[in-house]
Amino acid sequence: MTDMRGSGGNGEEERVREQSQRLKEKIERARGQFAAETAGPQRIGGEMTGMGRAMRLGTEFIAAILVGAGAGYLLDRWLNTAPWLMLVMLLIGFAAGVLNVVRAAESMNRAAPPPPGSDLGPGSDDED
Structure with missing residues (x-):
């Protein structure tokens, strides 16, 4: 097994952190887009079709x-x-x-x- 605390592990940890940060940003953007798309047809104050x-x-x-x-x-x-x-x-x-x-x-x-x-x-x- 490889020890992540060694000399080569630091670069690997940093790469994983960057990837997870990019993934987190993508998820937040997707959540924002989904919220914006679903906010339109909602009914406000008992409005009915x-x-x-x-x-x-x-x-x-x-x-x-x-x-x-x-x-x-x-x-x-x-x-x-x-x-x-x-x-x-x-x-x-x-x-x-x-x-x-x-x-x-x-x-x-x-x-x-x-x-x-x-x-x-x-x-x-x-x-x-």
């Missing part, structure tokens, strides 16, 4: 209708009033679904930043 918004709104609307219809069906079975309570609760579920969609869309629009270059109307510093 268009498909995500549509899925949320559609799910909330359908869920409210199904809950209303299901509650009406169960009440009809319990009170023997078929189909009247189911129809009434179906309409109430529809109204609740519309209200949920309006509220959710309003909160999503409030959270999303305006698109670049959009004119939001006159500002407070504009003249009348």
Whole structure:
């Protein structure tokens, strides 16, 4: 076995240190490039894609209708009033679904930043 502490070992140790330092620098550059590439598509502050918004709104609307219809069906079975309570609760579920969609869309629009270059109307510093 070769002893690295000998006269020839010093040059070898230095060469290994230089290689490891270059490798470390390459790794850091690669990490920086990876972080820069992945930073773009991240969502900030709950911003959603268009498909995500549509899925949320559609799910909330359908869920409210199904809950209303299901509650009406169960009440009809319990009170023997078929189909009247189911129809009434179906309409109430529809109204609740519309209200949920309006509220959710309003909160999503409030959270999303305006698109670049959009004119939001006159500002407070504009003249009348």
